[in-house]
Amino acid sequence: MTVELRELHRSFGGTVALDGLSLTIEQGELIAFLGPSGCGKTTALRCVAGFERPDTGAVFIDGADVTRVPANRRDAGMVFQSYSLFPNLNVRDNVAFGLRVRRRPASERHDRAAELLELVGLGGFGERYPHQLSGGQQQRVALARALALQPKVLLLDEPLSALDAKVRVNLREEIRRLQLELGITTIFVTHDQEEALSVADRVAVLKSGRLEQVAPPAEVYDRPATPFVAEFVGTMNHLPGRVSGETVEVFGQTLPLDGAAPGVEVDVLVRPEAVRVTPSADGRGFILASSFRGSIARLRVQLDGGGEVLADVPGHEAVRLAPGLKVDVTLVERPVLTAPRTAVAAPVEPVA
């Protein structure tokens, strides 16, 4: 089933949550809505679920306009950010809730609940109550409940944000496995870029209610469409550069521009893995700090002229490239994005 958001506008008082958002999600696709708080990602999801009605614009599910269809008549299963299991019902009855309100026979409800609980790895937990489960288990039950009615669309509203790191990683892989197994069209809202990049077929980056870029994860990371995307997804260095025609000069190198430059004096946006660090007695800086991360080590290089640069080097070079070492910094030859000039060279760490 496809989902189409067409020119959605939604304001709350004077705050614009959605500002002409248009997007089509293909059958069986898992798309992640990624963006900072207040970017409109949850509002967009709630418009699909039917909990919000857009001021203007329309939502189509499988070609049918559902903009004015009440939430309880939309064919969309949803998992909420906070644990939303009904506390007075046990796990089995939570999962079978939708079937119960549809007056399906008890045997069918129990069979379906058991089947789904097996699917999410909680077979045998049917008699427990929500307060007897961990956070991760509760979200698995919520996932089973959302799938119980075999919805056309699965909506996930930051379902992992309340969980600890290890459970989060396990559960997101579980969600992806289930999504692929069931082939269900899925919208996954998150502010965690790692989460979005690791599970989604495509990532939609939102800012101020507008779509900045929608593309496969690798493209969003490697070829960010805008400076905002470049800064929001992954870590980005801001290096002072000077534009000349279709190229920009930075650290004595001339690199081709990716897109239009905002001026002559600009910041060149470069990822840490595109920065090369080599020991050099007359280099342009020295290593301020080194953070070992297994396969890579992230170096923080203090530039002589002021400012800092982050560089990722293979992990085995961490011993050789120790803090205090004088080094030279060069950039990998590839087209680069630019942004309006800031004061000094500085890395921008990811928001989440």
Added chain:
Amino acid sequence: MAGLTGSRRRGGGAGWLAAAPLLVVTLIAFGIPAVVLVVGAFSVKGGGFGFENLSATMREPYIGALWSSVKLSAVVAIGGAVLGAFLAQAVLTSRSGLLREAVLTASGVLANFGGVPLAFIWIATLGNSGVVTAALGLGSGVLYNFWGLALVYLYFSVPLMVLVIAPALDGLKPQWREAALNNGASTWQFWRHVGIPVLGPALLGGGVLLFGGAFAAYATAAAMVGASVPLVTLQIADALTGNVLIGYENIALALSLDMIVIALLVMAVYLPLQKRSSRWLA
């Protein structure tokens, strides 16, 4: 390990010491009167102990008064719980923070508004010569009966219910409702399968509180209806003061014991449910 146990013991002792003032006050304010009440209820004329007084309370006019008090309290509890819950839900879900604050503050005042002043307010309003009675030409006797008394009791019971149920309603997560809708439930189905069961113990707890308040109320009824509506609290007052007959003090104590038993029975239903509810709404 032994040291740890010892320190725990010392900590426990200090804990009891800190609670001592409360325990002393409880003993004086509740323990001693309770003992006097129980001893008196079982003391019979001529000395000794027996069930004469309690047996007497099971006959007219006392049993009628007890039954009337239970009926009045039940009406006030059910009516107050339903009206208070609806009012609280309406106020809490309104978009006006000012309305919420105003209603909760007013409820705090009105819930503590009882006794003779309350009776006079209603007498001046709906009594035989009351302002509204005269304006609407309602005639006499509107207020001085069972339902009139129930109406007056609701005046402080509904606000009390608002105060009691508001935290429970606040604890009802919006996500539960949205999850229910997302699963195809109507609003009514949400309340039937989730909202009311989750709130049930809190509603029942509020009802118990209202029942207790109405069951124990005396001054308002005494000022308003006197003997025209038989209530157990009025019977106790009559017996203690020798208003009708003298030498019935122990009957009054037996009636008080009956009231305690009824209150305990109501609490016995409420407490286990409340325990379960507090876990859900935590």
